Amino acid sequence: MGLGPLVAITAGVVLVAVTATFGIARLRGRYDTIDTFWGLGFALVAVVAFPLGSGPLVLRLVTAALTVGWGVRLAVHLHLRNRGGPEDPRYQRMVERAGDNPGARMFVRVFLAQAAILWFVSLPVQFAMYGTGLGVLGWIGVAVWVLGFTFESVGDAQLSRFRADPGNRGKVLDTGLWHYTRHPNYFGDACVWWGLYLLACSTWPGAATILSPIAMTFTLARGTGKPMLEKGLARTRPGYATYVERTSGFFPLPPKKLTRR
Known part of the structure; x- marks a missing residue:
């Protein structure tokens, strides 16, 4: 077909x-x-x-499985x-x-x-099914997917444990992956889709689907993902403004050292 x-x-x-x-x-x-x-x-x-x-078959299996x-x-x-x-x-x-x-x-x-x-x-997932093979870009894509899946799943697990503790009610999670980015799950999600995009890049039509991971990343970082969530957290978490000031909003980075005025 x-x-x-x-x-x-x-x-x-x-x-x-x-x-x-x-x-x-x-x-x-x-x-x-x-x-x-x-x-x-x-x-x-x-x-x-x-x-x-x-x-x-190998390319299609890897793409579908991921x-x-x-x-x-x-x-x-x-x-x-x-x-x-x-x-x-x-x-x-x-x-x-x-x-x-x-x-x-x-x-x-x-x-x-x-x-x-x-x-x-x-x-990209659909176009990858018509690719020519994994190749170097394909294996890089698998590695990027693994990085993203790890960030997303570990970040979600850390947040679930934090919320399950009644003593954390009203507090801000700033440990684990959340120490380096305010949204490890969103960062991981974006990496997953850039990884899947690289699997499609063995052909020019597949490479042309680059707007798909761009759209996903924009939605998470600037659209209905991060901005909407942070707007609500700023109203319900007293320490969230300070957390935002010192912690990267998307890409994992060492937290800033704040100077008290």
Whole structure:
């Protein structure tokens, strides 16, 4: 199968899957169901694209395995984090502003929007299925993915342990990976997608999907990721302003030494 039919098929699969997720969200009464779908959606694209590609089996297996591994871990983590708690405040505010028909607005502005972003960001995974082999760039991509997956999973685990301790209520996590970056999970997420992009770079069409990891990195660092999260933390964590002042916002760096005025 050619690349054109593949991207059309994955677009259709993502649309059907996100529509089903919206139905589940309505039944649950929780729009944050889309957060769980986010990782699973990428895994689904990789599983669909794997048998349809014409590239070497090893390249397709590595690309699919890395994508599915990242997506399933993220989905499980977000589901466990959200389970038992209230609806995400972001979605609550959107529903309150939606007027008389919040369901339709949430479907378009949240679910369809995320489906489009998911499909676009996953283009390197799809194009890698038509690559010529792993090569040097491919192995570098695997190494970058491992770095990102480690940062993301370890950062999430450290934050989960911190939140589970009642004595940390209202405090700021500034140890472990969080000592060097305010968002090790976001930094790791970006690395994962740059690693997957490098797997697609064995062909020029694959290399041309560079806007996909750029879009993911921008979303995490400047879009709905870091800025929205930090805005809320600044209101609820008294020491967060000082933490922001001394700690890198994205790339891991040694913390700054602050001088008292």
